[in-house]
Amino acid sequence: MLLCGPSGSGKSLLSARSGLPVLRLDDFYKEGDDPTLPLVAGSSDIDWDHPGSWDADTAVTAIVELCRAGRTKIPVYDISLSARTGEESLDMGRVPLFIAEGIFAAEIVTRCQELGVLADALCLSRGPVRTFRRRFLRDLREGRKSVPFLLRRGWRPMRLERSIIARQTALGAHRCDKDEALGRLAAAGAGRRPAATPAR
Numbered sequence: 577m578l579l580c581g582p583s584g585s586g587k588s589l590l591s592a593r594s595g596l597p598v599l600r601l602d603d604f605y606k607e608g609d610d611p612t613l614p615l616v617a618g619s620s621d622i623d624w625d626h627p628g629s630w631d632a633d634t635a636v637t638a639i640v641e642l643c644r645a646g647r648t649k650i651p652v653y654d655i656s657l658s659a660r661t662g663e664e665s666l667d668m669g670r671v672p673l674f675i676a677e678g679i680f681a682a683e684i685v686t687r688c689q690e691l692g693v694l695a696d697a698l699c700l701s702r703g704p705v706r707t708f709r710r711r712f713l714r715d716l717r718e719g720r721k722s723v724p725f726l727l728r729r730g731w732r733p734m735r736l737e738r739s740i741i742a743r744q745t746a747l748g749a750h751r752c753d754k755d756e757a758l759g760r761l762a763a764a765g766a767g768r769r770p771a772a773t774p775a776r
Contacts, residue, residue, distance in 0.1 A: 577673055577764055578688065579757070580681035580744050581700030582737050583625065584714060587677040590700065590754050594675060594761050597668050599642065601678025603651050604635040608658030622658075625740075630680045636687055639676055642668055643693040655718070673765045685748035695764040698757050699749035701741055 577596075579587050591598045606613055606629055614628040615621065623629060634651075641648035646669075652662040668674055673695060681697070688694035745751050752760070 577675045577695045577761060578681040578685060578697040578749065579675050579677040579700065580679060580698070580749050581702075582740050583679050585700040585702050586754060587679075587700055590757055591675045591677045594758065596671060596761070596765070597642075597666065597674040599638060599650065599666060599674060599676040601630075601635055601676055601681055602655070603653040603660075604631045604638075604678075605629060605653055605655070605658070606631055607660060625679065627680050627683050630678075630683075632680070632684055632687075635676070635680075636684050636691070638666075639684075639688060640691055640693055642666065642674060671765075672767070673761075675761070682744035682747040682749040689748070696760055697749040698760060699741060699744045699751045700754065700757060701751050702753070 579591060581587055588598075588600075605624070608622065612628065614623045614626040616623045638648045638650055647665060647667040649663055650666050651660040652664055653659070654661045682699065685694065685697045688697075741751060750760070
């Protein structure tokens with residue numbers, strides 16, 4: 577199950593509430609000294625909201641290993657350092673489903689479909705202002721970056737939230753709120769196809 581949505585939309589909270597194993601796709605960010613990292617236009621800031629800041633190939637490999645072997649090794653990423661600080665094991669146990677969540681999850685919908693490892697793909701949407709507030713308070717609490725950086729980083733995705741969601745849904749993720757997402761998670765866990773919903 578892929579779970580995307582703008583940063584701060586509640587993906588981690590929903591994943592924890594589901595009770596399912598969770599693969600944190602944010603752990604597959606590139607390290608801060610990677611020369612391929614994209615920059616914000618007209619700035620020297622790294623654009624951490626751009627898919628190019630993320631290692632999609634390694635993330636897909638981990639998803640496939642989890643689906644086929646039930647376990648995989650994943651990096652441990654420290655956002656405040658923009659660096660990988662270790663490695664850990666993720667084991668699904670006996671459950672038939674896990675959540676792979678992160679802002680770039682929609683980027684790999686097609687690849688996961690082609691590989692036969694996709695149960696569903698969801699895009700959480702809560703509104704730009706509410707998402708900005710949640711994101712800023714979370715990042716401040718966790719000490720992810722300096723306050724000026726967080727404000728600059730937060731303002732840009734707030735203005736772009738509608739286009740971010742439009743891109744994620746165009747890539748194959750279903751836009752929904754947390755209640756519908758929980759219902760679709762339950763359906764996927766029971767092996768049922770999610771009920772069709774009206775276009776938004």
